Amino acid sequence: MPDTQHAAPKQGITDEGYLTDSWYLAAPSTDLVAGKQHRIMVLGEPVVVGRTPKGEPFALRDICPHRLVPLSAGQQLETDGEWTLQCPYHGWRFGTDGGCKLMPSLTDDSPYDLSKVKVRRYPVHEANGAVYLYVAHNPRSDAPPAVPPPEFGPLPDKPGFVIHDVFNAHMDDAVVGLMDPAHVPFVHNQWWWRPPSVGLKL
Structure with a gap:
């Protein structure tokens, strides 16, 4: 007789053993230059972290949902008064909230609803010279983080030195x-x- 019992889905941990619903260090603040972005790997997933020309840090899944091109290879452009990250393949633009703001190939009379297209957004928190991102267990969740950002007590505004190691x-x-x-x-x-x-x- 076949085994019909299935294990309940894990909450708060991936199949690989990574903890979710948690905050992770994304980068030292000095690594995020205004108007620039770069790719990092978080829990085995590609993430683009950057800072808008206004100085706001952001983190998105580094895969355009259209043709799977890395958004980190694109450029930041202003779209209807907000800063967006443009995919280098077809020019789709995504806001720091993950929502698609522009598809250049659409004509003015196209009925397509841009709000249906999103890329995963990671909430970010910047403090004491470091930027943290929150990884929700549900990648489609828009809920606020289940736990507050890390708090290490009184620290200087920026670290005296940073060591990078894997x-x-x-x-x-x-x-x-x-x-x-x-x-x-x-x-x-x-x-x-x-x-x-x-x-x-x-």
């Missing part, structure tokens, strides 16, 4: 270790972690 780490290594105080007196007092010559003790 860690090939599972969640157990990257997150669980940070929440495991039992390892601290063992690992962090080892010679290879904190040499006695520095004179620091936990």
